[in-house]
Amino acid sequence: MNIVILAAGQGKRMHSNLPKVLHPLAGKALVSHVIDTARSLSPKTLCIVYGHGGEAVRTTIDAPDLAWVLQEPQLGTGHAVMQALPYLGDASTTLVLYGDVPLIEAETLKQLVHAARDALAILTVELPDPGGYGRIVRNDAGVVVRIVEQKDATADERSIREINTGIMALPTARLAEWLGRLSNDNAQREYYLTDIVGMAVAAGLPVRTAHPQAASEVLGVNSKVQLAELERVAQRRTADRLLEQGVRLADPARIDVRGELVCGRDVFIDVNCVFEGKVVLEEAVEIGPACVLKNAQIGAGSRLAAFSHIEDAIVGPDGVIGPFARLRPGTELAAGVHIGNFVELKNSKLAAQSKANHLAYIGDAVIGSRVNIGAGTITCNYDGANKFKTIIEDDAFIGSDTQLVAPVTVGRGATLGAGTTLTKDAPPDTLTISRARQISIPGWKRPQKAKK
Numbered sequence: 001m002n003i004v005i006l007a008a009g010q011g012k013r014m015h016s017n018l019p020k021v022l023h024p025l026a027g028k029a030l031v032s033h034v035i036d037t038a039r040s041l042s043p044k045t046l047c048i049v050y051g052h053g054g055e056a057v058r059t060t061i062d063a064p065d066l067a068w069v070l071q072e073p074q075l076g077t078g079h080a081v082m083q084a085l086p087y088l089g090d091a092s093t094t095l096v097l098y099g100d101v102p103l104i105e106a107e108t109l110k111q112l113v114h115a116a117r118d119a120l121a122i123l124t125v126e127l128p129d130p131g132g133y134g135r136i137v138r139n140d141a142g143v144v145v146r147i148v149e150q151k152d153a154t155a156d157e158r159s160i161r162e163i164n165t166g167i168m169a170l171p172t173a174r175l176a177e178w179l180g181r182l183s184n185d186n187a188q189r190e191y192y193l194t195d196i197v198g199m200a201v202a203a204g205l206p207v208r209t210a211h212p213q214a215a216s217e218v219l220g221v222n223s224k225v226q227l228a229e230l231e232r233v234a235q236r237r238t239a240d241r242l243l244e245q246g247v248r249l250a251d252p253a254r255i256d257v258r259g260e261l262v263c264g265r266d267v268f269i270d271v272n273c274v275f276e277g278k279v280v281l282e283e284a285v286e287i288g289p290a291c292v293l294k295n296a297q298i299g300a301g302s303r304l305a306a307f308s309h310i311e312d313a314i315v316g317p318d319g320v321i322g323p324f325a326r327l328r329p330g331t332e333l334a335a336g337v338h339i340g341n342f343v344e345l346k347n348s349k350l351a352a353q354s355k356a357n358h359l360a361y362i363g364d365a366v367i368g369s370r371v372n373i374g375a376g377t378i379t380c381n382y383d384g385a386n387k388f389k390t391i392i393e394d395d396a397f398i399g400s401d402t403q404l405v406a407p408v409t410v411g412r413g414a415t416l417g418a419g420t421t422l423t424k425d426a427p428p429d430t431l432t433i434s435r436a437r438q439i440s441i442p443g444w445k446r447p448q449k450a451k452k
C-alpha cells in the first residue's frame with residue numbers, strides 16, 4: 001500500500017512556536033509515532049504532507065524512506081491528499097493517516113486495509129459526544145452513503161453518533177479522478193477528502209467501515225489539554241504492557257516511560273520514576289521512588305534507592321545504589337558495587353565489590369576491585385583546560401576527605417590517610433598521608449571584637 005500522513009495543519013490552539021506534530025508524546029514527536037506505526041505496515045511509499053512553517057518538521061524527522069510533500073496554501077484534507085498524488089506508488093490501496101492522531105495501532109490499520117481490498121474503507125467510531133466530527137450517514141439498510149461535516153450537517157445528522165476518525169483506505173486508481181472532482185462549495189470553503197465517500201457510492205463501489213479496538217486510538221491532538229490527556233493514555237498503555245509482562249509497579253498511574261523500557265523477570269518499580277531513551281532492567285532489579293534513568297542498563301539483582309539519577313551508564317549485577325546517587329555518562333560499575341548518597345560518578349569504571357558510600361566526586365577514574373572510597377573523596381580531574389585520569393588499584397583504601405590530583409595512581413593495597421591531597425603516585429601496600437602534623441598552641445586567644 002501507499003501511506004499518506006496529513007500534517008500540514010497549523011495547530012494554532014497549541015499556542016507554541018513548535019509545529020504541532022513535533023510536540024513530544026511519551027518522549028517522541030507526535031508524527032514520529034504515526035510514522036513508526038506506518039513503517040510497521042511496510043508501505044511501498046510513505047508520504048508526509050507538511051505545511052507552511054513546517055520546514056522544521058521536515059528537517060527534524062527526515063529519513064530516506066520518507067517523501068515530503070509541501071501543501072501551500074492548505075485548502076482542506078482533500079486538497080492535501082491531492083498534493084501527494086504525484087508521489088504515490090502503484091500500490092492498489094492508499095491509506096490516509098493524520099500526523100496528530102498518534103496512538104493508532106497497526107492492528108487496527110491492518111483491518112482497515114483488509115476491508116479496502118475491493119472497496120473504500122473508513123475507520124469510524126461511536127462517540128457519546130460526537131460534536132465537531134464528520135458524521136457517518138447510513139441509509140435505511142445501514143449502508144454508508146456519505147460523510148457530512150459538523151458545520152454542514154442538519155440537526156438530524158448532528159444526532160448521529162458514529163463519526164469519521166479521518167483515517168481511511170482508498171483505491172489508488174480512482175483517487176486522481178475523485179480528488180479532481182472535489183469542490184469547496186461547503187461551510188468551510190475547503191476541499192473535503194470526505195466527499196469522495198459519496199462519489200464511491202455513486203460509482204457503485206462498496207464503502208466499508210472498520211473500528212479501532214479502543215476509542216483512544218483515534219484521539220487527535222489540537223491543544224495542550226488533549227496532549228496531556230493522550231500522554232496519560234500512552235503511559236497507561238505502557239504500564240499495562242509492563243504489568244502483563246510480570247513487572248511489579250507500585251502504581252501504574254505513576255510511571256513515565258519516554259522511550260523503551262526492557263525488563264527481566266521480577267522487576268519492581270516504585271512510584272514516580274522516569275525512564276528515557278533505552279533502559280534495560282535485568283532480572284529482580286528494584287527501583288526505588290523518584291529515580292530517573294536515561295539510556296542505562298541495570299544488572300540483575302541491583303537495587304536503586306530513592307532519587308537516584310542515572311544517564312548513559314551501566315550498573316553490574318547486585319549493585320546497591322543511592323539514595324541520591326548520580327551516575328553520569330560513561331559510568332560502568334561491575335558486580336556488587338555500592339554507591340551511596342551524594343556520590344557523583346562520571347566516565348569512571350569501578351570493578352567488583354568496590355564502594356563509595358558517601359559524598360564523593362569520581363571523574364575520569366579507573367578503580368579496581370574491593371576499593372573503599374571514603375566520604376568526601378574528590379578526583380581533581382580538571383585543571384580548567386584539560387581532563388586527567390585517576391587510577392586506583394585493587395584493595396586500596398582512600399581515607400575520608402582526600403583529593404586525588406590527577407593524573408595520579410594509587411597502588412594495589414595502598415592506604416591514603418584522611419585529608420590527604422595526593423599529587424604524586426601512592427605506592428602499593430603503604431600508608432600515604434600528606435596532611436600537616438597536628439599541633440596545639442597553649443594560651444592562644446581568639447580575636448575579639450573591639451568594644452564600643
Ligand code: UD1
Binds near residue numbers: 163
Ligand atoms: C477532519 C474530517 C472529519 C473528521 C475529523 C477527525 C474532513 C473534511 N473532515 O475534520 O470528518 O471527523 O477530521 O479529526 O476531512 N490537514 C492538512 N491540510 C489541510 C487540512 C488538514 O494536512 O489543508 C491535516 C491536519 O494537519 C490534520 C488532518 O489533516 O492532521 C485533519 O485536519 P483538521 O483540520 O483537524 O480536520 P477536521 O476539520 O477536524
Ligand code: CA
Binds near residue numbers: 220222
Ligand atoms: Ca481535527
